[in-house]
Amino acid sequence: MIIVTGGAGFIGSNIVCGLNARGYTDILVVDDLSDGRKCLNLADTDIHDYMDKDDFLARLQTGEDFGKVEAVFHEGACSATTEWDGRFVMKVNYEYTKALLAWCVARKVPLIYASSASVYGMGPTFREARSYERPLNMYAYSKFLFDCHLRPQLENLESQVVGLRYFNVYGPREQHKGSMASVAFHFHNQLNESGRVRLFEGSDGYGPGEQRRDFIHVDDVVAVNLWLLENPAVKGIFNLGTGRAQSFNDVARAAIRWGKAHGTEGGGIDYIPFPDHLRGRYQSFTEADMDALRKAGYDRPFMDVETGVPRYLDWLAARS
Secondary structure, eight states: OEEEETTTSHHHHHHHHHHHHTTOOOEEEEEOTTSGGGGGGGTTOOOSEEEEHHHHHHHHHTTOOOSSOOEEEEOOSOOOTTOOOHHHHIIIIIIHHHHHHHHHHHHTOOEEEEEEGGGGTTOSOOOSSGGGOOOOSHHHHHHHHHHHHHHHHHTTOSSOEEEEEEOEEEOSSOGGGGGGSOHHHHHHHHHHHHSEEEEEOOBTTBOTTOOEEOEEEHHHHHHHHHHHHHOTTOOEEEEESOSOOEEHHHHHHHHHHHHHHTTOSOOEEEEEOOOGGGTTSOOSBOOOOOHHHHHTTOOOOOOOHHHHHHHHHHHHHHTO
């Protein structure tokens, strides 16, 4: 059996799809379906069972076994960077992951978990070292603190534990995330509604729409997760981006080109005032240093936005 927490969410459901594509169906999905719309992410997948996240945690804490578990992909978390209820975030993200780590280590079950590039704060260096980490919100702090909890243990662990610091992930099965969905998703909706997309004006010395992020397609994220499943000797905390920052304008232009090729009228960009509440808390630049993952043996290329955005919008269009 393979366990995927957050398995009805964005990245988790894509991992389930990737496992299905490789013939795995003995999958336990763990999630919180208070928002029942997330079930649509699993409607075309094959799994063995589903369990609520609180029930799963209770069973972990009593030391229950789940039969032979080949690996755990831990994608479940409160992912809202705007959530400031620190007690809630630390319970759901930090304490939960500590309990899962203890359970996996005791049974030598590989654990591959979602960390976040948000641990680096404003950057400008995005390398897996304590000197470059300065989280700016509760979500980032919860991810950072678990990475700090893991680091002293890594050398002595007898089983695989890997933290992946996701950069700006976009792609299928994120529609339930609302405002937290990727800009590619929002651009698609904006083009359908008005034929135009909206971007922030300049900030932190960047021109309008020229803020730059490391945008990575979820298919590439899944490919790395499954590569780790096949390479259990790899342990550690790794960045997961493309290694190349691209501007929001690049994403917008890729979406506009796709729209024009599919008959969308217009195709302009409107620049809106930069929100005051984001000043000093907005990553205007991110770019993953990918040396560590490459040195660990991952050598496949990553999609740029010119390739990945049309691929994603084709998927959205086929389901609209």
